[in-house]
Amino acid sequence: LRRYDVVVVLPRVEMTEEERKKDVASVTKRETELEDIKKKQRALKKSLRAADLQLHSFLERSEEDKKAERRQFVLIGAGKELLENAAEAIGLEKRLKQIGKKQSPQYEAFAEYKKIHHHRFQEDRYGGFFTSLERIRCIFHLIESPTYAEPGCAAVDLDRLIAEGVISGYYCLMDKPRLEDLKTTWIYQNLLKPAPVAMIRDYLGEKIALYFAWMHTYTSYLGVLGVISLVPFTVQMATRGHGERTFDNWAVPIYGLITVVWAQAFLEHWKREQAKLTFKWNMEDFEDEEVLRPEFRQEVERQHHVWNTKHDPNVPKEELSLVLRVCDPPVAGFKKGRWSRAGFVEVDSDDELAKDLDEVEWFDEWFQQIRMVISASIAIFLVCIIVLGTIALMALKVKLATHGEFWKENSALVSAFLNSAFITVMSIVWSYVGIILNDWEMHRTDTEWEDSLITKTFAFQFINSYVASLYIAAVQGSQVKLPFFRGAHGSVLRDHCIADDCFRALYYQMAMLVISKQVTRHLLVIAPIILSWFYHKFFPKPEENSKLHAMVIEQSRLVKFTGTHNEYLEMVIQFGYVSMFAVAFPIGSLIVFINNLLEKRSDAAKVTLLSQRPKYLGAQDIGTVQNMLEVVALSACFTNLIILYLSSTAYESYFPEKWSKKPRFNLLIATVAIEHIVILLKQFVNWVVPDTPSWVEIERARNKMRRNALVELSEKQKALQQKHKSRFTSFADVSSDDDEDE
DSSP: OOOOOEEEEEOOOSOOHHHHTSOHHHHHHHHHHHHHHHHHHHHHHHHHHHTTOEEEEEEEEOSSOTTSEEEEEEEEEOOHHHHHHHHHHHTOEEEBOOOSSOSOTTOOOEEEOOGGGGGGBOOOTTSSSSOHHHHHHHHHHHHHSOTTSTTOOOOOOHHHHHHTTSOSEEEEOOOHHHHHHHIIIIITSOTTSOOOHHHHHHHHOHHHHHHHHHHHHHHHHHHHHHHHHHHHHHHHHHHTTTTSOTTSOTHHHHHHHHHHHHHHHHHHHHHHHHHHHHHHTTOTTTTTSOOOOHHHHHHHHHHHHHHHHHSOTTSOGGGSOHHHHHHSOOOEEEEEEEEETTEEEEOOTTOTTTTTOOEEEEEOHHHHHHHHHHHHHHHHHHHHHHHHHHHHHHHHHHHHTTSOHHHHHHHHHHHHHHHHHHHHHHHHHHHHHHHHHHHHTOOSSHHHHHHHHHHHHHHHHHHHHHHHHHHHHHTGGGOEEEEEEEOGGGOEEEEOOGGGOHHHHHHHHHHHHHHHHHHHHHHHHHHHHHHHHHHHHHSOOOOOSSHHHHHHHHHHTSBOOOOSHHHHHHHHHHHHHHHHTTTTOTTHHHHHHHHHHHHHHHHHHHHHTSBOBOOOOOOSSOTHHHHHHHHHHHHHHHHHHHHHHHHOHHHHTTSOGGGGSTTOHHHHHHHHHHHHHHHHHHHHHHHHSOSSOHHHHHHHHHHHHHHHHHHHHHHHHHHHHHHHHHHHHHHHHHHHHHHHHO
8 A cells, every 4th residue: 555645736837828918039938937847847756756756646627627737746655665775874763662661651762763673663553664754754855865865865955946936835744643633632632731742743743842842841830920920910909099109019029039030940941851852752963963954955066066167177276376266266066074063074085984985065164154244244234223213212202202291191102012013023024034044054954044043033033022121121211312303492302211110111111012922923823724714615625536635635725834943933032021021011921821821722733733744843952942041041130130220119128228319339239249149049040950850861871771782682693694604605615515526
């Protein structure tokens, strides 16, 4: 029985009626373009068949005209032997059968698949030996890896073919039995129930499973902090109407201190959880063995070809002019060696062991650094626009306050709304610019590409999301003179908080940002749901003779899954609102906790039911997101104390009254001392909580012992085979001698 796991969609390649009505030159040009696309489509199928992949094609018929061809679907599968060879070539991590009775109940052994140890690995409980995700991983290796990779691959860059219009998309077929189990145990379950990460990993891969594991841990900690935030909120409500500053009360400074410790406790808990999961799945060396991105390989080939067309490769480098060698050196090509996280390791000329290695794609790392510097410069330019825009909006608030009592009372709220809209617009701009810059930087693997994008985007969003709040907390209290705005009769305007109540202004700012961010996120999640309903309402299930064909067409109408990096970034920014500005808007932690409970389930439905099933997405950890969280947690120590020192009267009440009088030097010294104590407390939590659970260390040692035993067993088997072969040879020689004697 053939199984198909990957679908490539080919668009209809023919001229439209409007294109046929154009002038002869345009028609001829379009016909040439379409013929080129047809040739590339035929070449695609030929390459896939050359890699021994199984193909099945069918045409979708128009609902208006059953004879009219619309799209062509190419279903791709692989036979048992080809899957085994591919699995061994990529070092597929596969679940082992349970060995021994002392194995930890929370531990499942995984190991790299070897054909010689085929019987030691678990079969798929839904039928067959490999799971659908394992088959998908092997098939994409056969499609995308270079031709020199074992067991012989097609070297096809599907994303590039989409950009060229050769194919309109690709996706993986859903695994219905596993999907039904995920529905009953996850999607339709209690909101507080943790995600079944093992099942998610088996269906979608480690990267998505780690995201949902992280999301559950983060949301659980938010629930604890949300309950604590009810204390300052209750005090605020109780003092309302008594003539006091209700947003600033005695519980706020205490809550800020608790939040800083909470943030570090959450990070330490997650490190332990992550170490447990990556060890269980045997993904601790994933990044060392990660394959090159098809986009990287294609760009290296393109640049290598361009350079060769400008230079005669038969001319020795020594004969080239000095100017040519210095100004136009080769920056891409093929060299003997291997890539690692430290860079490209080239084979030495006198290395006898490695001299027979195949050449692989190489790109000059120095030129890559130049590209990254240029990319960072463009990002800094956009950050400067954000800073100037934020200052202009803050100044506008002061200007509006001079136009009557109504604007005086509501200018802070209007400014907060405009700033929130400005942040949203700049985020959308960066979502396009950031990806273009990231692609241009020539990253070697998917992990490097995503880490770079997250780092740049976080730096951009850090300024974009927090600069207005930091401006209110740190600048407006000093009443800075505005250079471009004038009041009545040309009087000087100074930037200050309305009624000199910066704590209230910051509360409004944070409330607007936190609430609008959560509403925007839910709207973005609801949009695919509405789109899916629209398709099912107005485009009924296709009437195909084959159920397989109908399922393929139905899944083609779903939206494409775009990865987890956007979700991580939104959560990191949210984590910053909760921790860095805890004293400004304490109840925000409870708001985002309720939001995240809903978002956990909406994200689950989006990735499993409303999106096309993505290809295998592996991961060793959450990557640079962990570093971003550490930066935010450290920043929280400073921002909360700055807000309290500059804007909070409740904070001043904890010290002698004379310390609150200008120049407030004693209060400043006390604040700096508290900041050092808080950082030491944060580091103490980091020190006392080990990053790796003890049972993981024990199982890691047991797993190493088991692997060594497998190696010894393999060597013994080879020795026995060699011994048996030598005996057979000796017997054959003796028989030959006897025949000669006769």
